[in-house]
Amino acid sequence: MSVQSTPIVKDLVLVGGGHSHVEVIRRFAMRPLPGVRLTVVARDVHTTYSGMLPGLVAGHYSFDDTHIDLGPLVHRAGGRLYHDNAIAIDPEAKTVSCLNRPPISYDLLSLDIGSSQDTSVQGAAEFAIQVKPVSNFTLRWAEAEKRILASTTPQRVGFVGGGAGSIELLFAIRHRLLKLTAYANRKDIKLSFQLITASDRLLPGYNKRVQKKFEQLLRSAGVELNLCERVVKVQEGLVVSESGKSIDLDHLFWVTEASAPAWLNETGLKLNANGFILVRDTLQSVSHPNIFASGDIAAVVEYPRPKSGVFAVRQGPPLKENLCRSITGQPLRSFKPQRQSLSLISIGDRYAIGSRGPFTLGGRWVWRWKDWIDRRFMKKYRELPEMLSAATTETPIYSADITQHDLQTDPMRCGGCGSKIGDNVLRAALGTLKQRSYNDVIIGLDEPDDAAVIKSKPGTVLVQTVDSFRAFIDDPYVFGQISANHCLSDIFAMGATPQTALAIVTLPLASPKVMRNDLVQLMSGAIEVFDAVDTAVVGGHTNEGQELALGFAVNGYIDYELLKRKGGAQAGDRLILTKPLGTGVLFAGAMRGRAQSRWIEAALHAMRQSNAPAAQCIREHASNALTDVTGFGLFGHLLEMLRSTNNTATVALDRVALFDGARSLADEGILSSLQSTNLEIEGSIDASSIEQDNSIYSLCFDPQTSGGLLAAVPEPNAEACVSKLRELGYAQTADIGSVNHSSNTPSEMIIMLS
Template identity: 40%
Template sequence: MWGVIVVTMGGEVTGLPQQDLVLVGAGYAHLHLVRQWRMAPIPGVRLTVVSPDRELTYSGMLPGVLSGLYSADAATIDLPQLCLASSARLISAAVTGMDPDSRIIRVEGRPPIPFDVASIAIGSSPCLPPAVAGVSEVISIKPLGDFESRFSAAVSAVRSRMAVATHDRPVEILVVGGGAAGCELALALERWMVRRRFPARFLLVESQNTILRGYSSRTVERMQRELRARGVALRVSQSIVGVDRREPDSSAGEFLLKVQFEDGSVQGTDLVIWATGGGPMPLVEHLGLPRDDRGFLLVQKSLQSISGAPVFAAGDVASLLGCPLPRAGVHAVRQGAMLWNNIQHWFQRQPLREYRPRGFLSLLSLGNGRALADLAGWSFEGSWVWKWKDAIDRRFLQMNRIAPSPLEEPGPGATGEGGRVSSGMRCSGCGSKVSASVLKTALGRLEGTTAGGIQGSRRSPDDAVVVDREKFPVDVFSVDFFPAFLDDPYLMGRIAALHALSDLWAMGARPVGGQALVTLPPGTERQQSELLYQLLAGGLHELKSAGAELWGGHTTEGGELLVGFSVAGCLDGTAPLLKSGLVPGQSLILTKPLGVGAVVAAIGQGQVSAGTLAEALHWMLRSNASAARAARQSGVTSVTDVTGFGLAGHLLEMLESSQVSARLQLQNVPRIGGCRELFERGIRSSLDAANRKRAEGRIEVTAGLAESDVALLFDPQTSGGLLLGVPGDQAQQIVTLLRQKGDEGACVVGVIESPGSGPGGWRIRVE
């Protein structure tokens, strides 16, 4: 079952890192570290960032976005781009916990990630009281990324309720928190409402006896004056103890929410915006690290946890022992430099240095092209202060928008899953086997398989799988594997399994089992077994979801990480669905958008945006199972899955075996958003040329169609969709069924026609 051999690669081999540095959360200090990594990665160390957000909204510019001074894009950092530029691995998921003793980080929906050194920068939480947490009219400032859309939806709901009211009145908005964020937000939202001509009244509530605590009295006065001038009422020394939601008599224009204050008074309002500095993120409780009395992580001035574990923390999440600091982005940014210094020192076993806080300039947006500055007791205000703030914020954004140059080599010493390292000649044959314990350790950690990797067949380790034919009547086999294109082995395992299983689904077969094919780069036992485990955990997840089992596989050591699966399926007594059988009058349905090939090429060149990558991953991680079942139910005659040859190549195979032609409507062919732009920039898969050559003489493209659209037809797909030949009069009905079952990308893309005259008259006409 599991074989292990070594492949030499002409003396130079790729290798796995010796150690792992894992950053939890893409806080400001971590962004600094990722930027530094680009210039001076620590030799032998892999950098991994775990973040649920791919697009980060810069808090300093959010008030400007809400005021209409910036577009949302202008305030966004593209995390995948930044990580690619720095050869850092990005795991797009939320961390759910940590075990500092066994040095693992638990991640939502996937296996834990081991670390040698970790750092936490997950910010803070506005901490909505549990009583208001589920009320949709109470809007938390976090997450920042979708704050505007949540606010906008809530305003629309209030306004549509008021549209039926006989007593017209402004929308009442109560902002909780008189810190810098709350003040900026109240003024920005006032602008937001004015720009839309929505009458509104604002109330800013602060529990302390003053807004902007810690700022100079001059700055506080200026802010109070500005709030007054803009119609934002102020209530200080008032804590909210509850929010009561009651379905109001809308015809009387009553308020939906009744806010109860500590002093017993009650205030009616339509919306509550929660912008308090608050407390720690709920995750902090699950990190297994010492915390202060408010629940923040207690760190030394070196930013290392006071527990002594190799775990650092910076920004809002950290409390410096004996040195209380306000939770401000400025400290989070400045701590970045110290964090980077001390993490380098940790790996080099040098003494750590201490973070020494200094006073800082605070620049507050007033939302109308003016800003307020506070520095060492001084206070300034005006449009020139806004220009100053604007220049600083734009520079910060620019710093974090490093686009990787095309085909850039990783920096010296950079090590990823496929990073090259120079090493001596590797032995081949039996003398250089990957340790059997690598395999045993990885398999032993997988749920749903034995150390021998077999279920549903003989369980003791042996030379080959003996399949129980009673339990597993196998009719259909397929195999597929390819080099990893993501630096995320768990997702690569899932995609590779889905890609291989797709062949079975296309044939109308039910998957029953699969074997993994893996080539691991050389590395330590620990790193190899971790990589193998993550790959197999991903593959097993998809096999299990498809109702199949993992029957072992084969692992070699080689130059780059390759992963794939050999899979087996059962037809349950039905005839297989074939590529042939198309007849004129039928329609063609494609179930997933195209463009994956260009996106994969763009990943390799570091040219993919966060949004495009997220969409491509969404489709690659979508199984063809439900599309195949829907196809069977709907009497589909001919099926194939669209993979390496692209839509044109796979359609030509269907046409040849059916001896018919097809007409494709190019504007109906679904595509991943952002891939047209990649084609326009000349980014193509390396298979593009071969796919075009293959179609030569068989494809007629109507003059005038844009090359960036035509390129879609030759784009190879990884885990692509199904191409279905369906009766023409049922095509729309089948598309509706497919979309209802979750294949929202399904579209009718063309029709089948009679072939041209003469032998081999079958072809594709594209219009």
Template identity: 35%
Template sequence: MLTTVPYTRDLVLVGGGHAHALVLKAWGMDPLPGARLTVINPGPTAPYTGMLPGYVAGHYGRDDLEIDLVRLCRHAGARLIFDKAVGFDRARREVALEGRGPLTYDVASIDVGITAQMDLPGFAEHGIGAKPLDTYAARWRDFLEQTAQGQVAPDVAVIGGGVAGCELAMAMTFALRAAGVAPRVTVIEAGPQISGVGDKARQRMLVAMDGLGIVVKTEATVVEICADKVLLSGQAPVAAMLCVGAAGAFAHSWIAHTDLPQRDGFIEIGADLGVVGDKALFAVGDCAVMPHAPRPKAGVFAVRAAPVLHHNLRAALSGGRRKTWKPQKNYLKLISMGGQTAMAEKFGVTLTGPFMWRWKDRIDRAFMDRVNDLPKMVVPKAMGEMATGVAEILAARPLCGGCGAKVGHGVLSGALQTVAQPSGEVVAGVGDDAAVLRQPGGGFQVISTDHLRSFIDDPELMTRIAAVHALGDVWAMGAQPQVGLASIVVPQMSAELQARTLSEITQVATEVLHAAGAQLVGGHTTMGPELTIGFTVTGTRESMPLTVAAAKAGDVLILTRPIGSGVLLAADMAGQADGRDVASALAIMAQAQDREAAILAPVAHAMTDVTGFGLAGHVKAICEASGTDADLWQDAIPIYAGARALSDAGVSSTLMPANHADAPIEGVQDALLYDPQTAGGLLAAVPEGQSTAVIESLGAKGCVGHVIGRLTEGAGHLRLKACCSKVGTGSELLEHANAPCSS
């Protein structure tokens, strides 16, 4: 019986704008069977622009105005690709991306917004556009801190006297005053007056800006942006240690280089939001223009267009009938005035005061609630007659992906007890990272295999992480990767989508293995219930490869990556993780560890990679094989951002209880030490006298190493001790570990 509908069509949403966010929310509530949904966005979040002035003024935190696309895509069953679109090939139906190969679509929609980057002399070097938010927000935070400390003069110039420019000018002035600074803010407008509002609203805005001490210069033409001033034609320069561009809306430059129908760089669309002359493409929001119904660049239109876009995307994928969208001619403008007061304008009527701010705040927060308040994952209850033990298994938390889906060490060890001991050409077998074979011509070969149950819906990133994960066994033994065989299970889908998916996987696998000095030589592919990717890898080494069995008492333990990926992936599956934390962890997991291995292998007595059995399990493996105990220093162990809070809240991977039972620790208890890691760090036992040089060498290569404990005489016991969190790595931490903690 068919339990899942096979994929037959690819829908790609380019950009995480307001309309696409609402489409994702609706899609998750009622997905279209057979459609595979992909979202392309540079980062894990997208800003809600309506709250930007309030954020700049200090009324909101960054979390308040960011749409968590990771959680939203998890809700919608969509894969999220962190990248930027840089072009379209409409004949091949491909989106060109900045950091990876092109992505094929059957239907696509573009919602990438606009930019405020200005084509003025000196702007690229000394100015900052109000959009994109990430760049502007980082520059603004730095400037605010520097002015508060008296390091930089509080001189700000805003180029553009429209609503956006005036709002930002008032917000920045308010924030600088709140920081105890006397700001000097100037709005520079090329036209005869500030624009975007009626006469009454304009007068109120001018009065408000005058009350804040903001200078407004009209009919002012900018000649050049300098490091500390803005040069004007025929007028005195304006002092500016921060110059913000907010003069109108500018289309992204890459659009102009495509064959998309456009006007002034904006994509031309019809009444159904479809790109003119192309039945497979849509565009919405500020990046699009409707010649038959021109409208201002305002987020309200993207929000209103979202239901029609959602309907028409489904129609384009299924052969249904499309709807038309008619943007309203008049819309409510709610303008922040710096403090917690706002002005409303519609039909020429203008109202100002704190009550308008509360109204605006309520509207803005309601929108954020729509896209961020997602239903919790519900595990179906077991029903009807079933065999003994089934209900207990089904009642447990859902099975994790990655290494969280591994079989526990205790069960695995029992199953492997009958495996024959190494003999002949086999030097080492069960119990280490890889089997070691003696090569007939001299030297040694290592061989290992690993695969991962999918924990993200992006085959490209899954392949990259799975390849790095498998290569970890070779690197951990100090060997040079040689060849790789892929083992791939893809979900049931049409032949065309199979070809697209396998092409992505093969390209990335080839890239990762080639970068490691190895070659992809084949593999096996089949269809199954979910994406699973694995590799069998081999490596070579002239001398005997490193194992877990030669560590010595007095060695210190160096770890190259944080722990906590299992907790983050488990929380992500349940829609509980912060998207920025998930994205940050995935980025680290996808990085090769050949540089770390090259530095650690020549000096390490023993080495392994931290994977499914957690940090405690892998430390115990070294201790039992080497005849030592281990003291771990809790505050020295690196942890992925967000993992500690989730662990403290009770989130854990399905494998964590088994890991805890297999590697108990004396002293302070910390669940994260039992957390199964995917593509985890290398763990090396290094002579204490060489540890500082190793840490410095890692840093010089752009890598990170953390001294997390010391081995002592013993028989495989683990102890966890609290250590001062103020102490860093290397000799400072080693010295501290030998003395009582005074903090």
């Protein structure tokens, strides 16, 4: 979580992590603009570098070679990364709507969302594999590859599109398949390739020599060329062209011209005839001055250019400059793109052909040159230069709409009333929040009073818990969801049903509008989680502080006889753990820019998974003890479980599930700051059977946020309980060991390892 010393007064929202935006973010990392908050909304947290995509398909590069990880990049820029898909823009309200969260407010918006293929041809969307979005493409290509290698009949592979993308992909896929069939000794698999294009020549827009060269190369590779064939229908195993020709195919790749998403039509933004956003040479929308666009999705009125990653990359620096100029009220600068660009097309086997205007060259050295250029480009986003701190950049000159009130620069700003935030901010945020109504709540958030009033449940006992922590991620909505889940877990672990919750919020100082927006995102995420388990948020307290923090006091109820304590484990019970370990290490790694976004995404997914169904399932399998694994780590909570029983436990370290990336970060020596405190119980653990630097052992002390449940279940029920939990979606649930009679072991050792 980034801490800004200057109050946030402007929200700059970047939608899409495309080729221009990665450069904008990198430049913000080097030179931030104080008071401006960067929020990046990205459907994919790893941006594919288009120049290396064919090399990834051909097998020359790995995923990490070819993808820019937005997580560390945005973190370095002090921004927030929202992993979500934008689906609408309301320029009047200045909001972006996404699939999975409340609308996001912006002062300035920039779109670099790329393009996809035009699949308006009947059957294309259903039966063909589109190359964009690349994340879908890679999954579908992996399936196709598997089917081809398992086949016993000839395999016909077709490509619709005659541009550079289609040809490069064809060569890459052909290269990969020939190599794999040779490795697998499956030369019996007969492969054939077809290229189908509406145009009368390949590579429209390229010089004649390049066009001819590629025609020869394709023909000599045995590829059947179908020129002047406009595909009008696609069926399973078949494409039909306008001329009436039909071609049988087992696998079809769709790499036609770029198209824009239909949702842009509803935004009110001025678009060209093909649906792309019309922008000036300043990259500013012709219709909406506070919206910018770049890359494939933009159509520059003054300088039309082909859709290409090269142009998107080049627009990055002027886009950053004009976004900053727009915020600070300075005149924008025009950007004239070059007319021609160097095109380097690889043909599968580390051989490439380059052209620029009338010039053409080819060879293995051209591929090596392209490889050098591409790797140098990627390095820029991996090895980030040091940030020029906001303090060393020039004092911002904000545009005229920023008031002294927005800047909140009052030197006498006191911490009176517990630094409570303004009533106007609170009222506006609460008015926006949507929560179900609850019969038990007599006075709650909808009609706030000095305190909430709740009906009690006769015949039950009240179960109460409180927890609060600082934000460890920059997305307030997801943080709200995780915090709510975390705070509910204690109630579920006791076997109780939650009824109400009170929030404790700390918001960093910002303009009232920014604070209101943050509060709405934060509480919307939390309320969604509480609503899912029929729990009313009935009130809370919000104050100003340096860092975003959130906690809840949760009340629940239960019949006293049904109460589950953590201390009932019986000798012979099996120990069941429902979620992997490693959240502490992963977020310590993220703070240092060392954790990959896909590791973080997997952990966030598990942290948002409620423990309620797991607790219910464990109870149904007659558990003797149950607790949730949080700040003390697995061993700390296991020790708590055992202490009141005089029993010991044996844990099989190799059965303990870990989040991806946790082990490699721990091996690097990256550990949570709570680790050393958690290690203080080491005297109770007999680790004589394992090697000293065993990182799984060290991760058993890792503090967990919204961790899983740890249960002691009678041995005869354990296997069924584990399979049921996995069925319920706790895929990495494991039986990690057993509870033993203490008389078998030295008295001070409570946990043995195997």
